[in-house]
Amino acid sequence: MNQDRERAPETDTQEDRHAGPAHAPRSPAPEGGPSPGGPAGGRSKGVHRPWSARRIPAAVTALVIALVTAVLLFDVVRVRTGGSAAAWRTRLADEVSSRPVDDVWMRVGAVVLVLLGLWxxxxxxxxxxxxxxxxxRADAHVRGVIDRKAAVLLLRDAAMRVPGVSAARVRVGRNRIGVRSDVRFRAPADVKADLLVALRKELDRLYLARRPRINVRARARRT
Structure with a gap:
């Protein structure tokens, strides 16, 4: 009797608005954990993409500012100690004071500085x-992410396991997942319905904070 209870099958159903019978996904999440796939068609509250450290832009910006400041400070100290100003600084001061505001190079320089500031x-x-x-995430102190390429591979493997699919191309975006599949046998409409079910089951296993929409295209390729 105990063995029969331990071997009781795990059952759960998932609704498919397009086609296909109910399938049996994996067991429900543990108590206190996130529900599979998050809220239908939405995103989990308080879960955002982690912020990048921006090490390369920060390092490049700091290096450029440090070099310009060091060269300018060295020239100012040399002038204060009785030396002559550098030729580049004298020429730059003359060009800035003599050129009109509507000069082409003044405009180009202003545009470059504005674009750099916007960047x-x-x-x-x-x-x-x-x-x-x-x-x-169930814990506010723990944050998890998955690489977009890894999600593409998992979803493509799920699509390739559907009978009739010979090739599948998957694109994963923040709000939409696009799948294009080639069908060697079976009706494309039946394959599309099975693809939707398989992809939704795989999407539940990913536990994405923002659940994207799934767009499937199935076309027959007999040759």
Whole structure:
């Protein structure tokens, strides 16, 4: 009797609006943990993409500023100690004071500085790491992510396990998953329905914080 109870099958159903019978996904998440796949068509509250350290842009910006400051400070100290100003600084001062505001080079320099400032501002206010997808979390102190390429491989493997699919191309975005499959046998409509079920089951296993929509295209390839 105890053995029969231990071997009781795990059952759960998943609704498919398009087609296909109910399948049996994996057992429900442990108590207190995230529910599979998060809220339907939405994202988990309080879960965001981690912020990038921006080490390379920060290092390049700091290095450029340090070099310019060091060269300028060295020339100012040399002038204060009785030496002559560097030719480049004298010429730069003359060019800036003599050229009109509507000069071509003045405009080009202003545009370059504005674009550089906008680039630095965007880096400061955006998290970056677009190739990382945040996962659901039950503990506020633990944060998990999955690489976008790894998610593509898992979803493509799930698509290739569907009978009739000979090739599958998967693109994973923040809000949408696009799947294009080639069908060697079976009706494309039946294969598409099975693909939707298989992809949704695999998406539940990923525990993504933001659940993207799935767009499947199945086309027959007989040759």
């Amino acid at each position: 630095l501002f965007v880096l400061a206010v955006t998290p970056g790491l677009r190739h990382k997808l945040p996962l659901q």
